[in-house]
């Protein structure tokens with residue numbers, strides 16, 4: 254009897270530990286848009302349980318962004334970050350890394366390469382020192398064409414992450430000649446670190462997700478003109494929080510996203526031009542905004558059901574989440590504010 258009780262106890266413990274996310278039970282690729290109030294932090298958890306965090310939000314605010322990333326990790330059933338991809342050295346992307354790394358194990362740090370100074374940030378040296386210390390001085394430089402090796406889950410399609418742009422360079426390759434380039438035009442050269450952003454494609458089976466950090470117009474154009482080096486995508490992370498110095502219209506027309514998710518703040522990004530350009534894409538089925546942009550008329554925002562946070566002073570930090578089911582050849586996007594989901598077929 255006693256032995257039987259002990260056995261039951263062990264089984265119960267194993268059951269609790271392995272609930273939901275036990276190895277082999279996880280069957281989807283999950284993407285969480287952590288609300289970091291106009292910064293960037295995208296958590297990706299693969300079907301094999303590996304985690305990729307793309308940027309870590311802002312520093313300060315009593316650890317607000319680290320709290321929110323940890324909440325997303327908890328929901329995703331993970332307790333460490335396997336790959337921390339930092340797109341570029343702006344405070345709203347890399348400022349939150351030291352605080353997060355103090356709290357959770359981070360295995361690998363990736364960036365576009367070492368930097369000595371940043372013209373647009375006089376406090377760069379202090380932030381950079383904190384970042385290097387968090388990474389214990391061990392970072393991996395990503396170059397266009399590089400891949401981050403990811404495990405394939407048993408019985409599910411392969412998953413790959415390939416860098417398409419970094420440090421103002423774009424991936425070598427032929428791509429396909431792009432007729433959309435007929436209307437392409439360049440903007441003034443951007444000397445800031447935005448133009449050095451790491452841009453990558455995450456592929457899981459036939460699902461394609463493109464995230465370009467804050468990459469700006471002219472480098473975006475190099476990715477699609479004269480040849481389209483990106484291809485078409487299912488999910489597009491609206492670049493640079495939706496600012497109109499990014500989201501080159503020719504790139505949008507070339508990658509033909511089915512769904513776009515914008516990590517704007519109430520007063521940052523979410524430009525009316527970008528929202529309009531996205532909504533005019535024949536391919537686009539849905540555009541989600543992290544926040545309502547309170548600086549433009551309501552009708553220039555998307556409909557409320559596609560906005561995760563409506564109030565300017567919101568502590569709710571509702572997430573937008575995407576879940577990819579390769580077996581069903583579909584992905585589902587959920588607005589956590591309403592709990593409403595919509596499912597889209599993969600291309």
Ligand SMILES: [Zn+2]
Pocket residue numbers: 291292293343345346467493494
């Ligand atoms: Zn940014």
